[in-house]
Amino acid sequence: MNDLLYVNGGNPLTGTITVRGAKNFVSKSMVASLLGETPSVLRNVPQIRDVKVVSGLLDLHGVNVKYDTDAGILDLDPSNVESAHVADIDAHAGSSRIPILFCGPLLHRLGEAFIPDLGGCRIGDRPINYHLDILRQFGAVVDKRPNGIHLRAPRRLQGTKISLPYPSVGATEQTLLTAVRADGITELSGAAIEPEIMDLIAVLQKMGAIISVDTDRVIRIEGVDRLEGYTHTALNDRIETASWASAALATGGDITVKGATQPEMMTFLNTFRKVGGRFEVQDDGIRFWHAGGDLKSIVLETDVHPGFMTDWQQPLVVALTQATGLSIVHETVYENRFGFTDALRKMGATIQVYKECLGGRDCRFGQRNFHHSAVVSGPTPLSAADIEVPDLRGGFSHLIAALAAKGQSTVRGIGLIDRGYENFQDKLEALGAEVVRG
Numbered sequence: 001m002n003d004l005l006y007v008n009g010g011n012p013l014t015g016t017i018t019v020r021g022a023k024n025f026v027s028k029s030m031v032a033s034l035l036g037e038t039p040s041v042l043r044n045v046p047q048i049r050d051v052k053v054v055s056g057l058l059d060l061h062g063v064n065v066k067y068d069t070d071a072g073i074l075d076l077d078p079s080n081v082e083s084a085h086v087a088d089i090d091a092h093a094g095s096s097r098i099p100i101l102f103c104g105p106l107l108h109r110l111g112e113a114f115i116p117d118l119g120g121c122r123i124g125d126r127p128i129n130y131h132l133d134i135l136r137q138f139g140a141v142v143d144k145r146p147n148g149i150h151l152r153a154p155r156r157l158q159g160t161k162i163s164l165p166y167p168s169v170g171a172t173e174q175t176l177l178t179a180v181r182a183d184g185i186t187e188l189s190g191a192a193i194e195p196e197i198m199d200l201i202a203v204l205q206k207m208g209a210i211i212s213v214d215t216d217r218v219i220r221i222e223g224v225d226r227l228e229g230y231t232h233t234a235l236n237d238r239i240e241t242a243s244w245a246s247a248a249l250a251t252g253g254d255i256t257v258k259g260a261t262q263p264e265m266m267t268f269l270n271t272f273r274k275v276g277g278r279f280e281v282q283d284d285g286i287r288f289w290h291a292g293g294d295l296k297s298i299v300l301e302t303d304v305h306p307g308f309m310t311d312w313q314q315p316l317v318v319a320l321t322q323a324t325g326l327s328i329v330h331e332t333v334y335e336n337r338f339g340f341t342d343a344l345r346k347m348g349a350t351i352q353v354y355k356e357c358l359g360g361r362d363c364r365f366g367q368r369n370f371h372h373s374a375v376v377s378g379p380t381p382l383s384a385a386d387i388e389v390p391d392l393r394g395g396f397s398h399l400i401a402a403l404a405a406k407g408q409s410t411v412r413g414i415g416l417i418d419r420g421y422e423n424f425q426d427k428l429e430a431l432g433a434e435v436v437r438g
């Protein structure tokens, strides 16, 4: 695969593109299909590599997966779920973090599960201690092996009381996917309540689960003996939407994102407006544009929902290099999400990273040697460079920077971007970008 993109930047991106289902929901609801006794149908599925990876893992476990890529429809038939060979599962090692979510469903269906070493973006340590603690609380026996983790359920998993030390998205999903078929009631406090999690709860409810979302991040699940398949249309990708919005701002462009929805974007839209961007919510999408004049610097802190998403941070920082004055960005979700700024500095941006918690409040990473705050001084014209994609969102940010910079940049390792951005090259071309795969 050609992993290089030559980008001739310096021109505003203008036009219309479409986003489909959210990467961080679609993969989880694919896993949920394992819990059903009958087939499931998922609509609005984007053609991204994470969908391929999860399809491969489901296939290994006997799920019959059919994907109509143009229509975006996945048919998932779990009638013959079976154990997979460790070597086959291991071949998927390093490709994604989703395998950890197979644990609960496989323990219910087969009494055991093997999870390969996990991949995903290198944006911090990304431990799985919450996941393993949760599974142990349900009664699973966890055995760490050199190439992965083996789990078994000596008897039916038991509902339990779980309190998360931090509202982790994955740990909340782990609890949901395990509790729905456990014996009795599970009470989860300190839960994440991201829109993608609410959509997963909607899917599980369609399957026959009994889940109530109470106040103060408490989710209560009454286990049931049997779940059916579901038919569901995935919510759209709010991270991709914000990425294109940031691209419009950084390049002085005007992008309409069909499929973008306002409720999931509210926090982003507030920030976008404060920086000086304009938007118009339409019936079938949102138009984002740079209104001309100077962009304004801001103080920004990432947080769990309903805060400003960590995944929105990297693309927006590129736009902040074009804002007048000092912007302060405090990353409180991941300890190491500013690695991508090295490339921006090489392109002329003035960004300094700090170990201190800059911004409104202290976070888990203060005084712990993590460069998790950044000060961006602008505006600085960006110049073309030869840059290497570090991770999914950082990679898209590099693309935005290359599009904003005058001259030809070489962006290496763009295969990483295929993990979460559907047909991004076609979309860039539709917006008038001059890009060529090398």
Ligand code: EPU
Pocket (backbone or CB within 6 Å): 023, 024, 025, 097, 098, 121, 124, 125, 126, 127, 128, 129, 130, 131, 132, 166, 167, 168, 169, 170, 171, 192, 239, 310, 311, 333, 334, 335, 392, 393, 420
């Ligand atoms: N954490 C632990 N222990 C655990 C699990 C998490 O300490 O066992 C910590 C993490 O290290 C992190 C924090 O808790 O500091 C939050 O992590 P979380 O579990 O919420 O993240 P995740 O479920 O691994 C998902 C998305 C990420 C997104 C985060 C936060 C998927 C596949 N990934 O990750 O998306 O940033 O939630 O919203 O859903 C991306 O799409 O590029 C991406 C990285």
